[in-house]
Amino acid sequence: MTSAAATPMSARYETVIGIEIHVQLKTASKMFCRCPTDIEGAPPNSRTCPICLGLPGTLPVANRRAVELVLETGMALEAEIVPVTRWDRKNYFYPDLPKGYQISQYELPLTRNGRLAFETSEGPVTVGIRRAHLEEDTARLVHAADPGGRRVSLVDFNRSGMPLMEIVTEPDLRTPEQARRYAEELRLLLRAIGASDAEMEQGQMRVEANVSIRPVGEAAFGTRAEVKNMNSFRSVERAIAYEVERQERVLDAGEPLVQETRGWDDDRGVTYTMRIKEGSDDYRYFPEPDLPPLRADPAWLEEIRGRLPELPAARRGRYTAGLGLSPYDARVIVADAGATALFEETLAAAGGLGLAGVTPKLVANWVSGEYLRLAKQATGEEVELAESAGAAARVRPEELARLIGLVADGSLSGTSAKQVFERHFTAGEPVEAIVTDLGLTQISDRDALAAAVEDVIAANAAAVADYRAGRQQALGFLVGQVMRATRGRANAALVAELLRGGLDDGGTTG
Template sequence: MKYQPVIGLEVHVQLKTNTKIFCGCSTQFGASPNSQTCPVCLGLPGALPVLNKKVVEYAIKAGLATNCAISPRSIFARKNYFYPDLPKGYQISQYELPICVGGHLDIDGEWGTKRIGITRIHMEEDAGKLVHSDIPGLGGGSGVDLNRACTPLLEIVSEPDIRTADEAVAYLKKLHQIVVYLGICDGNMEEGSFRCDANVSVMPVGSDKFGTRTETKNVNSFRFVKQAIEHEIERQIELIEDGGKVIQETRLFDPNTGETRSMRGKEEAHDYRYFPDPDLVPLVISNDWVEDTRLSLPELPEAKFARYQSDLGLTPYDAEVLTATRELAEYFESCLTAGAQPKMAANWAMGEVTRGLNDAGLSISDCPVTPLQLVELLQLIEKGTVSGKIAKTVFDELWQNGGTAAKIVEEKGLVQVSDTGEIEKIIDEIMAANMGQVEEYRGGKDKVFGFFVGQVMRASKGKANPAVVNELLVKKLKG
């Protein structure tokens, strides 16, 4: 490849606060257009903003979790531009003195471990939303919904350290996981709670001078980010090799075609005429506030991933799956607190629990089988009361109708048979009915053994203790 892509990402994280960043209006998603507004978020003359303390707390959490330094003093600025859904004619953001600076995240993949720098994290307000085409009562056209105006955002800006679309996706997934673990963002990409602007350029391999970049705005899925970056890399290379020049511009991604298209010329910082907002005093953050926030941070996925392997003896795969979401990790750890063995709890949390949730379209918080119910079932397996196969039947009953594992086993007569005499009788009958297979096994066809195990389990309706079955079959088949 003659060209090296250079990629930097600007991620907008919508914060999970009850009210907006500079007023008391609700941030609830899906309300009727313009029903969650006030003079402040409508930009009416004389209305003054008041900073939401929770937004600052969430920004500090994000900074600490991404290895940033927290600025003891930061300033809000006005970013001036005109757009129909920006009622004030400017956006309150941060520019020269943001709240968090100089962080990083480490991403893992086929490239090994790579560190991606984070230039800054700053707080800002969101704009409103344009609603196009069919508007109830108005017919075709466009309308402005300002419910989203003044919703609190963090903008997390990476260094241009990313070199492939796969690295970009790995970085985004890790950042997404962190903000959801912190509880500062719901992570809903379809609703725009986590969205990305991708800055892409290409330069000749071996060069140290970056090419002209384009910015693809508001991409809201990992798959679309990958497609948008790969298309933009290919488009820029083709343009250069055909003798053209890449223009610095803002582009949009079309998920229907998998391509980007030009939106407008790219603005520079001076185009926005940034200046300190005269209605907001500088924000001063004490070291005590930072340290108190640090102590309140939950165990983050990277630390949890390492602990599950070192302390619990889980495999890297198990640890990765269980730490994928904070909710699944908490469910698993509740099982451990209730007395479950780590590996068995991990297998069931990743297996039957996750399967049931996927089939029912439920989140782990709505799981019908509680950790206590699951642990009781796992303890019945450990005691030999039920087999693993029967346990799945009991689990399904718990899922559908609740109750306790012990009561279900008792009422349905599912206790595992470990009596050697009873199992021997079943084995003798099956061997007598299948002497051909017995001779095959004694002639060296070991695979026939599985046939006999299946027949015994079927005859016992799954109740026979598998360990006892295997032990007795080996003795009897060998004669």
């Protein structure tokens, strides 16, 4: 079995992928009641009230902030904002649905017809966004055993009524990588807006992929499978790649595909049948009579639009075109909220401190290099995009600016600077204190270095001979020996100059 990313796509079939993403919105209270949303780790059924328990007589009141976050997302996705939107009841029976219906939006979603552009290894891709709407989450079922060992199902209503935004793409995606990159880019955008933390592992962002294949050149869609239970970006890519292969195998064997919901088993690396769809589900949608239609007042919309922050794509553009960063640095920094904040704040701090030598490129090197390396180490190897916001909080931008300044003006060697940064990252002390404490100030004094240079020339006759015979690389070796003797503190450029002077003079060893 080949790795998912490297799976070659068949030349005979075309893959068609549409993605539905449910995002838990970052509001203080639930969608239709005033219960707090801090349900992560809360004791079961401790974040409930008569409304989100669906008790008789209760009524919903829509959360204005949740509506605003969907509108902001819609605007960021260049979507159409529907002037009058309404709520619908989606009817079905299940123990995790206390009212027997979910309040959602069916005919008139808040926003529709948007798009999102993102990068892939094969170039830029734009996916159409069919709609983004609001709804309430269901409760969570816990299957366990009672003290007598009988299997029981318990309901935790903490999640019931949490605000959810559902974002549905057009079936525009063609490769597993595109699906993954879309989801990653969407998360960046949601985080930039502050709509959601979109932590997949905490269920704040749930990705479902509708996957089908069709013979190349065929216009009609093939029979699709809805793939669920992917709780990382990597599993999105792997699951879709597996599913495409599976469908090809079925068709190649001359068998029909069935429309079904399939789950992704991350351990085994396979999808499996969860539910076969027989005909279409009849949810008997109808307008929610307990909530009046929502009219988007133009002044309100303008206010929301004015609040939109710089979006990831625009930021990347500014970093490359405006600040001269490499596309790689721009992508890596913008992909991480902590890195972005550190980059921006370090640049600002350098300006404030009057450190002219601290250029955007230098700052970007530090942030995309040392900072992210340490942040990833701190949060574990498995993270896909460094979850470095916490780490960023420990690194003080003005200290990083000072550190880069010391390197730029030659007071500190690059090697030493890395040592200092690591200690600052871990312990948070000021850069100056660390430098003093470790005795790392760079030696740029000719007299102080002269003795070391002479010692090295004296002790390495072979290398000296090589150099004199015209082998320039021997100089590098000799510089290294001086650096070693000074425990890295020597100004390397000055050492090279002194060595050259000593050797070219004929030297004292002659």
